[in-house]
Amino acid sequence: MIRNEPGSVPKAFWWALGLNFIWINLSEIVRYFGLIRPMLHDTFPDQSHVAAITPDIFASWMVWDTILILAATGFYWMYLHYFGVTLRHVMRSATVFTITIFGLIWLGIVNMGLAPVDFIWAALPFAWVEQGIAAYIVYWAVQRLK
Numbered sequence: 001m002i003r004n005e006p007g008s009v010p011k012a013f014w015w016a017l018g019l020n021f022i023w024i025n026l027s028e029i030v031r032y033f034g035l036i037r038p039m040l041h042d043t044f045p046d047q048s049h050v051a052a053i054t055p056d057i058f059a060s061w062m063v064w065d066t067i068l069i070l071a072a073t074g075f076y077w078m079y080l081h082y083f084g085v086t087l088r089h090v091m092r093s094a095t096v097f098t099i100t101i102f103g104l105i106w107l108g109i110v111n112m113g114l115a116p117v118d119f120i121w122a123a124l125p126f127a128w129v130e131q132g133i134a135a136y137i138v139y140w141a142v143q144r145l146k
Helices: 011-043 055-083 087-111 118-144
Strands: none
Touching: 011 055, 011 118, 055 087, 055 118, 087 118
């Protein structure tokens, strides 16, 4: 169990948040430039504006990543606090979070006709690995920095 004084944020949480900031940003960049962007260009070859990198789009990704990192780290922290700090719970929490966040996003994108269904099968496993590592980072911080 994760224990802390009411109203205080333990050092382990801040470490998990900082490490997840680095990890998730790195993973999102690799996934976008290595997987999603090339798939978008292949799917929409006549649309030069698809997957463009502009200051506005870059800023929106910064907001997206910040929300994602805060939500993921907070969710894993609370999940492990409630259900117990075990590797089984790390994987369960990563699966629930990935399906909820990334599953809904990609289903919505596919349902709007903005990407083929193949994107789901390519993007979700990558996101699940990313989030599994993010959940493990929280687990590691809780175990090592009590």
